[in-house]
Each structure stands twice: as C-alpha cells, then as structure tokens.
Amino acid sequence: MSKSDRELGMGRDISRRDFIQGTSLASLGLTLPAGVALGQGDPAAQGRYYPPTRTGLRGSHPGSFDAAHAIAREGLSFESAEPTGEHYDLVVVGGGLSGLATALYYQDLFGKNTRILILENHDDFGGHAKRNEFHQGGAMRLALGGVHNLEYTSFSPNAQAMMDRLGIDFEAIKAQTGFYYGEEGRGSPCTWFDAEHFREDVLLRDFSLAARDFLNNPEQVGRIPVSDQARDRLVRFSTLDTHIWPQLEWEQIEARLRAISYFDFLREHAGLDDECLDVFNNFSHGVEGWSVVNMSAYEAMDIGLPGWNLLGQGLESEEWDYPMVMFPDGNASVARLMVQQLIPTVSPGTTVENVSVADFDYEQLDRSKNQVRIRLNATAVRVKNITDGVQVNYWQDGRVLAVQARHAVLACYHSIIPHLCPEMPAAQKEAQQYQVKCPLLLTNVLLRDQAPLKRAGISVLRCPGRLHSRVLIWQGNTAGGYADGAWDTPGAVNLTFWGMIKEPPGELTLKERLRASRYQMLGMELADYEREVRQVLDQVWGPHGLDVKEDVLAVSVNRWPHGYSYYYTDLWDPDFEAGQYPHEVASQRFGNIAIANADALADAYTHAAIDVAARAVKELRSA
Ligand SMILES: Cc1cc2nc3c(=O)[nH]c(=O)nc-3n(C[C@H](O)[C@H](O)[C@H](O)COP(=O)(O)OP(=O)(O)OC[C@H]3O[C@@H](n4cnc5c(N)ncnc54)[C@H](O)[C@@H]3O)c2cc1C
Known part of the structure; x- marks a missing residue:
C-alpha cells in the first residue's frame, strides 16, 4: 500500500x-x-x-511560456514595442541546437564580424x-x-x-x-507491475515487454499480474510461432502492418483482449512521443514489441543495438560547445575534453561588446519584414522591446510562427500548425x-x-x-x-x-x-x-x-506529394525570414536540427 x-x-x-x-x-x-x-x-x-x-x-x-501562450492561446498582439536601438545582421528566435547552429553557419557564410542576437524564452540556452x-x-x-x-x-x-x-x-x-x-547493468532490465495499476506488485528481473525478453519466456510472462484469462492469452502469444500470411510478399505484409493498429493486429491474430493490450501501452513512452495504442503494427514492432513471431520470424529476436554517443548531460554539452565557439569568453579554454564539467559564465552571454549575444528569458512575440530587413519584438521582464536586423531565422516551434508572423501565406501558416x-x-x-x-x-x-x-x-x-x-x-x-x-x-x-x-x-x-x-x-x-x-x-x-517534433505516422497522416509535405511548405523562406528547428524536417533529432539550420542560412544568401 x-x-x-x-x-x-x-x-x-x-x-x-x-x-x-x-x-x-x-x-x-x-x-x-x-x-x-x-x-x-x-x-x-x-x-x-x-x-x-x-x-x-x-x-x-x-514563466517561460507565458508570453507565447498569451499570443497563441489568448490572441494578444504585441505590435507596439519599445525600440532598444539595437541593430543586428541576424536575429535568431530560439536558442536550441538549431538556433545555435544557425548562428555558427551564419558566421561562416556572412562573416565572422557579423552581429547576431539569439532570443530564447527559457532561462538557459540549448532548448531541449x-x-x-x-x-x-x-x-x-x-x-x-x-x-x-x-x-x-x-x-x-x-x-x-x-x-x-x-x-x-x-x-x-x-x-x-x-x-x-x-x-x-546487473539484473536488468527489470519490469515492475505495480498494484495500483495491476492486480498486485510484481517485480520481474531480466524481463521486459520487448520481444527479445518477452518471447519464448512463458514462465516470466505467466507472472504478469493480470486476470487468469489475460495471463493465459499473454503466455500463448509469447510462445506462438506461426505465419499468418504465408502467401504474401514482404511488400504486401509491410503494407498490411502499416494499415492496421498494433492493438487491432494483436486482437485479431494473437487473440489478446484489452486487458492484455494495456500491459504494452506505455512501452513507447519517451522513445516515441505517444502511446502504443496510436501506433501501427509495423511501427510498434519496429521499436521492439513482439509480433514478428506471427509472421514466420520465429521466437528469437535480435539483440538491441541502438547507436549511442552521449555526454553525461546529454546533448547539453553539444549546446555548450556551440555556445563556447560563438562566445569564447563564456568558458575560455573549454574543449570537448572538459566541456561537461567546465564552468560557464552566463554573465558573458549578452554583453554589448560580443559579436554574438544570447538573450535568455526573452520570448519573440512579433517578427515582421521591414524595408531592408526585419523587426523582432520580444517580451522580457514584462516589457515588449524591439530590435532590428538584416535577417531573421525562426528556430522556434513551428506552431507559434503564424502568431509571430501573421502575414505569411495562409497555406504556410496552416502547414506550420500541422506541427503538434x-x-x-x-x-x-x-x-x-x-x-x-x-x-x-x-x-x-x-x-x-x-x-x-x-x-x-x-x-x-x-x-x-x-x-x-x-x-x-x-x-x-x-x-x-x-x-x-x-x-x-x-x-x-x-x-x-x-x-x-x-x-x-x-x-x-x-x-x-x-x-x-x-x-x-x-x-x-x-x-x-x-x-x-x-x-x-x-x-x-x-x-x-x-x-x-511531430513526425508522420502510418495511421494518422495522409500521403503527401513530394514537396507538399507540411514541413516542406511550413519552412519556406518568407522575405528576410528563414525557418529552421527540427520541426522543419518533421524529424525529432539533433542532426535534423543542425541540417535545417544550414539550409535556412543558405536561403538567406538570396534574401
Ligand atoms: C525529452 C527529449 C529527449 C530527446 N532526445 C533526443 C535524443 O536522444 N536524440 C536526438 O537526436 N534528439 C532528441 N530529442 C529531440 C530534440 O528535439 C532535438 O534533438 C533537438 O534538440 C531540437 O533542437 P531545436 O533547436 O530544433 O529545438 P528546441 O530544442 O526545441 O529549441 C527551440 C527553442 O526555441 C525556443 N522558442 C520557442 N518559441 C520561442 C519564442 N517565441 N521566442 C524565443 N524562443 C522561443 C524554445 O523554447 C526552445 O528553447 C529529444 C527531445 C526531447 C524533448
């Protein structure tokens, strides 16, 4: 209890x-x-x-999202602003990896002497x-x-x-x-079924719901604390070695797996009921951005859930071999390395060898003498093309302030862009809001x-x-x-x-x-x-x-x-023509404003955030 x-x-x-x-x-x-x-x-x-x-x-x-929610949810407008008198070559909205990479690429293309301001609504740089x-x-x-x-x-x-x-x-x-x-690690993975959600508290060692642990493991599966009937069904599934579609080619099998939800697939072909399916539902949490109930059979089995044993693949599963390169603070150290290159005084002498433990002097981020300034706790609330450049209004400490620049890159979430920049074409704004x-x-x-x-x-x-x-x-x-x-x-x-x-x-x-x-x-x-x-x-x-x-x-x-970033799913997104995917329409340059962020590739990865930054900066060459 x-x-x-x-x-x-x-x-x-x-x-x-x-x-x-x-x-x-x-x-x-x-x-x-x-x-x-x-x-x-x-x-x-x-x-x-x-x-x-x-x-x-x-x-x-x-405090980080109040201003953004004021415009996006309450329809507030921040049209008028106090000019700071600052003028930059580039203003970047969003200090995540995409925004930081944007600043580095801009220096490469437009010169090391360009002046750049990065606005970030959080109290720290790095975004996610x-x-x-x-x-x-x-x-x-x-x-x-x-x-x-x-x-x-x-x-x-x-x-x-x-x-x-x-x-x-x-x-x-x-x-x-x-x-x-x-x-x-020793004794891992372990799976804990808690009495609040299941019939009793049971900790199963060396066990997970991934195919490689679940299949051919009737003893452990039989200890999952569900009703007798559900347990029998799960045990049967874990030992089922069959091929339900032997007459089909692989392409046809894949098409069927992509068209049916994982749970319907298991209901129809493994005889599992809702109680059994609920056991698997949060397996995807974190790895994916949604529960298994939303996934196609193909998507769910692709992240390691059992099911290939129904398709002639037997009960053996491949070992998990996920590419992993990480710092102890995750990719925050990557953000630190980028910031250190943009503003060397923030952490002199820091390299990849000591970046995770190096001291960072945040006072250096927004100094007027910097070529690059990072302004934290500052939410962009209006971005507009003006003659020969852009004006960006931002909210900080209860004030709305304005800066001007030759270019802007929006490396922020796409769903906010229609509120920042209402004059963008309707189709582009609609595509930006496809991103949830x-x-x-x-x-x-x-x-x-x-x-x-x-x-x-x-x-x-x-x-x-x-x-x-x-x-x-x-x-x-x-x-x-x-x-x-x-x-x-x-x-x-x-x-x-x-x-x-x-x-x-x-x-x-x-x-x-x-x-x-x-x-x-x-x-x-x-x-x-x-x-x-x-x-x-x-x-x-x-x-x-x-x-x-x-x-x-x-x-x-x-x-x-x-x-x-929202990525396209088998069950919830239509097929789009090449060039007409929402992320492609959403991220078109608009005058002196280019668009980055991992949303611009509908791909929630660091490499995506970096690649779109390079593309956005290149587009500004012709602006
Ligand atoms: C919990 C979690 C785990 C992840 N794990 C991985 C992983 O292991 N590997 C991987 O490759 N990817 C992972 N990702 C995906 C991650 O989104 C990308 O790797 C990448 O960091 C995205 O960078 P970004 O700059 O595009 O977006 P963000 O990091 O979201 O940066 C955008 C920034 O813009 C700011 N912003 C938004 N609106 C405004 C505004 N109006 N004014 C000012 N600033 C604004 C946001 O607050 C944010 O800080 C993970 C994401 C999350 C949330």
Missing part, C-alpha cells in the same frame, strides 16, 4: 530546494537536511546566475538539450534534462562536419560510455547514496503502469571530463525517470490526444510529480534500504509540453 505524503517525505519543503540555489542559506535562516552539502563548485551558491543547478519544475519552467546539475550531497552530479544522445549512424555529411568542428569524436565518446541505457509536438517528461532525482540501488541490482526499471515508463540509473559515462560519472563512484547518484502523460481515452485524433496530454502536464503541480517518484522509489528500492524520507536530496522535473 502506498504511503501518506508525510511518510514519503513530501512535507520536506520542496520549494526550499529551489531557494537553495543562488541564495545564502543563512540569510533565509535555513539549514540543509542532515548530510546535504552544496558542492564548492556550485556557481549559484556563490550568487551567480547559473540555471543548470536550479531544481523543481525545469524543462519548460514556470538541457542540463541538470546537482551539487547537493557533495561533488557535482550531472544529468540530462532533455536530449539524450547523438544518433550518429543517421548523420548527414553536414551534421558530421558540425561534430568535427566541435571536436566530437564518436569513437572516443563511445569508449567513455559504459552506460547503455542501463540495459547491460509530443509532450515528454524527464524527472531527475538525486539520491544521497547508491548503496540501496546496488543492493537492488537494478540498472533500468520499466514500469508499465506508471507515469514514468522507465527509470534509469545515470552512471557509467565519463565523457566531457566527467570523471565522477564512472559506475562505481561512491556517494550521491542520480536516477532518471523518463516518460510522458498517457493520452486520455476516447474518440480523439492523435493530435487531440497530444494536446490533452500537454494540458494535463502543465496543470500538474511539482508535488504531483514528486509524489509519483517518491512512491516508486519507496516501493521498489525501499525494501533494499532506501529511506525515501531522508535519502531524496533533490528533484528536477523537466516538463517538455512541446517535446519531439
């Missing part, structure tokens, strides 16, 4: 942890919980502006490439708050050239990464000590019933100079809870479901997320000595209501 808030340690004032960052504890009359120490290296503890160490609601943090840095409990602990890794096998020559320029050597980083999504990003959630929890985790012997936990569909121990990565990332470093350790909010049931389209999930995500309080992770910690690791009341040192909830 789950514990009361008090027993879970919820009474311990979470907002105090927010306060701790950047505020003198003595001045607040506070003391730290026993055993918690702010590391000497925490810049915020020294009173500096340093957002990576902020905790609480991160990702799209409170977000870093969570903890100093509670001793030495620095790093975690990613958004983008995980570089999917290097899909890189274009252009994206590869950007990596070379930043000094990123995939082989070198792979050699520093023992972390493999926890899959190689997927909401995602990454909650990092810093624990005082890893001993209970070691005792439990779980490196990755899958939770088919919970808000976060998986929990990963974030250790085993020493890239970017992060020596403390080694598997056996003693002391505090970070756990990453990864998932999304299950879309509501009912007769909704996929995009309506995503929007509903987003609203729910924004409506939830920090305490709701914190309670959820404390319950999981208590129930899974409590029996191994974790005291959830005492051992949780910090919680950072990275909400991404606008997460992965």
Whole structure:
C-alpha cells in the first residue's frame, strides 16, 4: 500500500530546494537536511546566475511560456514595442541546437564580424538539450534534462562536419560510455507491475515487454499480474510461432502492418483482449512521443514489441543495438560547445575534453561588446519584414522591446510562427500548425547514496503502469571530463525517470490526444510529480534500504509540453506529394525570414536540427 505524503517525505519543503540555489542559506535562516552539502563548485551558491543547478519544475519552467501562450492561446498582439536601438545582421528566435547552429553557419557564410542576437524564452540556452546539475550531497552530479544522445549512424555529411568542428569524436565518446541505457547493468532490465495499476506488485528481473525478453519466456510472462484469462492469452502469444500470411510478399505484409493498429493486429491474430493490450501501452513512452495504442503494427514492432513471431520470424529476436554517443548531460554539452565557439569568453579554454564539467559564465552571454549575444528569458512575440530587413519584438521582464536586423531565422516551434508572423501565406501558416509536438517528461532525482540501488541490482526499471515508463540509473559515462560519472563512484547518484502523460481515452485524433496530454502536464503541480517518484522509489528500492524520507536530496522535473517534433505516422497522416509535405511548405523562406528547428524536417533529432539550420542560412544568401 502506498504511503501518506508525510511518510514519503513530501512535507520536506520542496520549494526550499529551489531557494537553495543562488541564495545564502543563512540569510533565509535555513539549514540543509542532515548530510546535504552544496558542492564548492556550485556557481549559484556563490550568487551567480547559473540555471543548470536550479531544481523543481525545469524543462519548460514556470514563466517561460507565458508570453507565447498569451499570443497563441489568448490572441494578444504585441505590435507596439519599445525600440532598444539595437541593430543586428541576424536575429535568431530560439536558442536550441538549431538556433545555435544557425548562428555558427551564419558566421561562416556572412562573416565572422557579423552581429547576431539569439532570443530564447527559457532561462538557459540549448532548448531541449538541457542540463541538470546537482551539487547537493557533495561533488557535482550531472544529468540530462532533455536530449539524450547523438544518433550518429543517421548523420548527414553536414551534421558530421558540425561534430568535427566541435571536436566530437564518436569513437572516443563511445569508449567513455559504459552506460547503455542501463540495459547491460546487473539484473536488468527489470519490469515492475505495480498494484495500483495491476492486480498486485510484481517485480520481474531480466524481463521486459520487448520481444527479445518477452518471447519464448512463458514462465516470466505467466507472472504478469493480470486476470487468469489475460495471463493465459499473454503466455500463448509469447510462445506462438506461426505465419499468418504465408502467401504474401514482404511488400504486401509491410503494407498490411502499416494499415492496421498494433492493438487491432494483436486482437485479431494473437487473440489478446484489452486487458492484455494495456500491459504494452506505455512501452513507447519517451522513445516515441505517444502511446502504443496510436501506433501501427509495423511501427510498434519496429521499436521492439513482439509480433514478428506471427509472421514466420520465429521466437528469437535480435539483440538491441541502438547507436549511442552521449555526454553525461546529454546533448547539453553539444549546446555548450556551440555556445563556447560563438562566445569564447563564456568558458575560455573549454574543449570537448572538459566541456561537461567546465564552468560557464552566463554573465558573458549578452554583453554589448560580443559579436554574438544570447538573450535568455526573452520570448519573440512579433517578427515582421521591414524595408531592408526585419523587426523582432520580444517580451522580457514584462516589457515588449524591439530590435532590428538584416535577417531573421525562426528556430522556434513551428506552431507559434503564424502568431509571430501573421502575414505569411495562409497555406504556410496552416502547414506550420500541422506541427503538434509530443509532450515528454524527464524527472531527475538525486539520491544521497547508491548503496540501496546496488543492493537492488537494478540498472533500468520499466514500469508499465506508471507515469514514468522507465527509470534509469545515470552512471557509467565519463565523457566531457566527467570523471565522477564512472559506475562505481561512491556517494550521491542520480536516477532518471523518463516518460510522458498517457493520452486520455476516447474518440480523439492523435493530435487531440497530444494536446490533452500537454494540458494535463502543465496543470500538474511539482508535488504531483514528486509524489509519483517518491512512491516508486519507496516501493521498489525501499525494501533494499532506501529511506525515501531522508535519502531524496533533490528533484528536477523537466516538463517538455512541446517535446519531439511531430513526425508522420502510418495511421494518422495522409500521403503527401513530394514537396507538399507540411514541413516542406511550413519552412519556406518568407522575405528576410528563414525557418529552421527540427520541426522543419518533421524529424525529432539533433542532426535534423543542425541540417535545417544550414539550409535556412543558405536561403538567406538570396534574401
Ligand atoms: C525529452 C527529449 C529527449 C530527446 N532526445 C533526443 C535524443 O536522444 N536524440 C536526438 O537526436 N534528439 C532528441 N530529442 C529531440 C530534440 O528535439 C532535438 O534533438 C533537438 O534538440 C531540437 O533542437 P531545436 O533547436 O530544433 O529545438 P528546441 O530544442 O526545441 O529549441 C527551440 C527553442 O526555441 C525556443 N522558442 C520557442 N518559441 C520561442 C519564442 N517565441 N521566442 C524565443 N524562443 C522561443 C524554445 O523554447 C526552445 O528553447 C529529444 C527531445 C526531447 C524533448
């Protein structure tokens, strides 16, 4: 039975942890919980502006989206603005990887002496490439708050050239990464079926719902806590070795698999009922931006769910071999490398060898003497072509300010562009609003000590019933100079809870479901997320000595209501003519304004964000 808030340690004032960052504890009359120490290296503890160490609601943090929602949801107009008198060659809207790459490409094409302003509505640069840095409990602990890794096998020559320029050597980083999504850890993967969502609490070791663990494993499958009937059906499916369409060619099979939902496929051909199907529903959370219920049979089996055993492929599945190159803070270190090239004074001497642990001086980001300025907490609210250039109005600290430039690149979410730039052609605005990003959630929890985790012997936990569909121990990565990332470093350790909010049931389209999930995500309080992770910690690791009341040192909830770029699906998107895909129509240059962001390729990847930046800048040559 789950514990009361008090027993879970919820009474311990979470907002105090927010306060701790950047505020003198003595001045607040506070003391730290026993055993918690702010590391000497925490810049915020020294009173500096340093957002990576902020905790609480991160990702799209409170205050970051108010201005954007005022224009997009409430129809407010920010037509008039106070001129700052600043004039740039380029204004970039959005300081994510695409916006930062845009600035680098612009310097390449238009000259190192060009003046560039990057506007970013969050309190940190990097967009989804977000870093969570903890100093509670001793030495620095790093975690990613958004983008995980570089999917290097899909890189274009252009994206590869950007990596070379930043000094990123995939082989070198792979050699520093023992972390493999926890899959190689002792006793993992584990799957925890919780009594709140299933019939009882059951922790299955060396088991997941992926085909490679599920198939030919009747003993473990038979322990999934569902009704007797559902269990029998699941066991039968896990041992079914057949071919339902032996007469069809592969192309015909693929077409059929793409035309039917995974759940209908399993209903019809494996005899599974709704109770069985629900077991699989959140398997996709995080890896994809939506639940399995929305996926075609082909898409679901392509991410590793069982089903090929119905198509003559037998019960053996290939080992998981996902391309992984990552820094301990994910691609936030890639963003840091880009910023360091744009504004060298921000972190002099920093290279790929030490980027993850280097100090970054945020005071340097927006100095008038810089060639490139990054203005944080600044939301673009109006972008318009004017004679010989563009004007960009932005909202900051309750004021609407205006800057002018020769060019602008919109490296922000496409769905906001029609509100920034209403004079764009109607078809283009409609195409931009086709982009409904997927909401995602990454909650990092810093624990005082890893001993209970070691005792439990779980490196990755899958939770088919919970808000976060998986929990990963974030250790085993020493890239970017992060020596403390080694598997056996003693002391505090970070756990990453990864998932999304299950879309509501009912007769909704996929995009309506995503929007509903987003609203729910924004409506939830920090305490709701914190309670959820404390319950999981208590129930899974409590029996191994974790005291959830005492051992949780910090919680950072990275909400991404606008997460992965929407990508085309088998079941929910029509076929488009080449050149007429919404992302192609959406990202046409409009006068002196070009358009980037991963949305411009409808492809939620870092390499996509970089490739569209190169394309957008090239288009400005003829503007
Ligand atoms: C949780 C998560 C995990 C991911 N994992 C991976 C991964 O492992 N590998 C991978 O390749 N990709 C991953 N991605 C995809 C990720 O989107 C891309 O890799 C890439 O970071 C996108 O960069 P971007 O600059 O296009 O967009 P963003 O990172 O979204 O940057 C755009 C920025 O523009 C800002 N903005 C929006 N409107 C305005 C405005 N009006 N004014 C000012 N600023 C504005 C946004 O707030 C944002 O900061 C992940 C995404 C998420 C959310």
